Amino acid sequence: MTSYWLMKSEPGECSVDDVLAAPNATVPWFGVRNYQARNFMRDAMRVGDGVLFYHSSCAEPGIVGVARVASAPYPDPTQFDVKSPYFDAKSRREEPRWTLVDVQVLRKTRNLALPELRAHDALQDLVVLRKGNRLSITPVEARHWRILSKLLDHP
DNA sequence: GCCAACGTTGGC
DNA sequence: GCCAACGTTGGC
Numbered sequence: 001m002t003s004y005w006l007m008k009s010e011p012g013e014c015s016v017d018d019v020l021a022a023p024n025a026t027v028p029w030f031g032v033r034n035y036q037a038r039n040f041m042r043d044a045m046r047v048g049d050g051v052l053f054y055h056s057s058c059a060e061p062g063i064v065g066v067a068r069v070a071s072a073p074y075p076d077p078t079q080f081d082v083k084s085p086y087f088d089a090k091s092r093r094e095e096p097r098w099t100l101v102d103v104q105v106l107r108k109t110r111n112l113a114l115p116e117l118r119a120h121d122a123l124q125d126l127v128v129l130r131k132g133n134r135l136s137i138t139p140v141e142a143r144h145w146r147i148l149s150k151l152l153d154h155p
Numbered sequence: 156g157c158c159a160a161c162g163t164t165g166g167c
Numbered sequence: 168g169c170c171a172a173c174g175t176t177g178g179c
Contacts, residue, residue: 036162056178114178
């Protein structure tokens with residue numbers, strides 16, 4: 001059973017174009033330091049799950065690409081790298097605290113931006129549109145995925 | 156830069 | 168376990 005997700009990335013850190021420029025258009029989703037988001041990657045994601053690639057903390061936040069989960073979960077190497085901003089001194093190699101998956105971008109889309117998302121009644125309860133939502137990874141219901149796929153293809 | 160909303164920390 | 172203080176996220 002395929003599941004669907006929305007994953008936020010700051011384009012200043014890693015944009016959809018950055019991922020497309022990487023080998024196999026695939027990157028490890030490192031740097032997540034929120035337990036709920038980690039648990040989605042560690043416990044719920046499966047290879048092949050659909051991913052909406054979302055740009056946050058930028059001029060025009062919105063969905064900018066379609067991606068897929070491209071690996072099983074594995075430990076985020078940046079947690080052990082003292083030079084990384086994501087270093088976690090409390091994490092031990094025998095028992096890593098932070099887990100990630102690889103994400104492969106399948107295609108770049110137009111920017112389906114927040115105001116347009118909010119304008120659709122059928123998307124009202126999309127998690128990312130909820131007030132105060134800060135979670136960088138959120139589940140997307142199949143019915144929302146279908147609507148969003150169409151919107152991304154047909155402006 | 157502002158600020159609402161949320162998560163984490165740590166004293167008790 | 169409670170909760171105040173603090174830190175972070177992220178749209179605007």
